[in-house]
Amino acid sequence: MISRFLLLLGGALAGVASLASAAEIPAAERRSAYELMSRETKAMQDDDTANPGTLWVLDGEALWGTKAGTADKACADCHGDARQSMKGVAARYPAFDSARRRPIDLEQRINICRTERQKASAFASESKELLALTAYVALQSRGMPISIAADRMVEFLDVGRSLFHRRQGQLNLSCSQCHDDNWGKTLAGNAIPQGHPTGYPLYRLEWQALGSLQRRLRNCMIGMRAEPYAYGAPEYVALELYLMWRARGLVVETPAVRP
């Protein structure tokens, strides 16, 4: 798994590392999947008192102030009021981690704080606690435009881009074929979105729960009849980085509601 990722990375370095790509949706045409939803589903997202994602956000707010680990510290002890300290954070993730010399996503950043600062055990992927905290942190960027500073992450961005364009699985489909070339058309009764991760973690009606971008990407791959990567695989972070960069300019909607 790691060796395959390194192969892709090597391939990206060997080729021309460029930020722009011809197949990309022009900035003026970039749309959030929110616009494709029915009136009722939009209403569910717009009203915080009716948005099921709010339940997780409230849990996250409680966790933010709860002491944990042998260091006996809460997030609040270092970061104070999340409404100030976390403003804009989710809008620029995945971000480059200098210690690890690679991009990390918001869930990984939270777990790094858990283990290294709070000296507590990491939250499991897709656990209620991790989703709640990620949703609470990401909420603080709601309404802000996504803005990824890709300068130190160009090679990883290229890996993400190549994964997005790679034909895979039994259907020999790439993400790009649906989400770049055929967005707006209908597939199995629902409109194909452009695939911008503007509202993660989000409440997917299909899951009847809040879930992460990784969970959604796994759904994509299973839907394409391709083998999904393991949770936490570097391919996901590269894809998330590329998708967030591709969505630049669109605003954060967390916690979004999607079918």
Added chain:
Amino acid sequence: MTDQRGTTRRDVLKAATALAAGAGTATLLTAPADAAPANAMQAAIRRVIGEAPVQPGKVTLDIPPLVENGNTVPCSVVVDSPMTATDYVKAIHIFNEKNPQPNVITMHLGPRAGRASVSTRIRLADTQTIVAIAELSDGSFWSASTNVIITLGACLED
């Protein structure tokens, strides 16, 4: 809530007779071509509201005619009623036609409600008819029904 006996032939005949008695306006409760699911819903309706006739009217059932996902379907019911101490809505019942179980929810109101307007989110397994029945303080029953088309997204977990 669930009848231990299940739906017996006796229940169906009783229901049919009661329906025939109030047949003038109760067209929505006659069995359509696909009789089996509608019978389960009719039987559930009879178990909840008894033998009284049900007339279409007074009830507005607001459900989107086409939904993106059957797991969470917003559903509102408004009943035309002054909601005074002597003339009010006692209960609103919602039934479905094709889920494994025909009951959805029964809501108990009263004159203190001020307005007979409720809303909730329901789960629908397939494209089907939803029926909302209002029980008034004078013992009368009124209904509305809507057909909802359920679509399913692509790229799911399994």
Added chain:
Amino acid sequence: MARALINVPAKAKRGEIIAIKTLISHVMETGFRYSNTGQIIPRNIITFFECTYNGEKIFSAELHAAMAANPFITFHTVATESGKLEFTWTGDNGFSASETATITVE
């Protein structure tokens, strides 16, 4: 306790009809789904919800498996006097949750 979100206006005029929105975290497992190994996943739903206003019942509901997960119910009541609204949910496997809200009626 399960996380719940109640929306009641903090203030209302006497006689005003107010809308009350309630949302509670619950999986509402129908009892009709199968696990990966072919076993029925047992039913686990909220079956009853009630709201009282200064001790008097103003709304209640019996819920069935056809209710969506994280049940959302909104209803109306007349703001009669200042006081406390209490919300209780009960269900399978001894599930129980409650929330309160206060209202000032002028």
